[in-house]
Amino acid sequence: MDVKAEYGKKVRAIRNSKKVSQEKLAELADLDRTYVSDIENGKRNVSIETMYKIARALDTRLTDFLNID
Numbered sequence: 001m002d003v004k005a006e007y008g009k010k011v012r013a014i015r016n017s018k019k020v021s022q023e024k025l026a027e028l029a030d031l032d033r034t035y036v037s038d039i040e041n042g043k044r045n046v047s048i049e050t051m052y053k054i055a056r057a058l059d060t061r062l063t064d065f066l067n068i069d
Contacts, residue, residue, distance in 0.1 A: 002042060004042040004043070004044065004045060004046075005041075005042030006042075007039070007042075007046065007051075007065060007066075008039050008040040008041055008042040008043075009040075009042075010064070010065045010067075011036075011039055011040050011054060011065065012040040014058055014060055014064065014065070015040075015058060018058055018059075018060075020057075020058065022036045022037055022040070025054070025057055025058065028056075028057035028058075029050075029053040029054050029056070029057035030053065031050070031053065031054075036054075039054075051065060
């Protein structure tokens with residue numbers, strides 16, 4: 001299983017469900033938009049700190065992103 005890709009899919013799904021653009025997520029999480037894109041495309045190893053920033057920016061529990069089968 002490619003955990004980076006699965007995490008990225010979760011980020012994209014939750015972001016889209018909340019109708020937040022990559023640009024807005026990047027702004028809210030204090031990240032670069034291209035970094036958010038790379039995360040969603042499974043191209044980045046993400047630190048726990050970045051995972052937390054994304055969860056807070058999307059008003060979602062961090063555990064919601066980690067529920068990967």
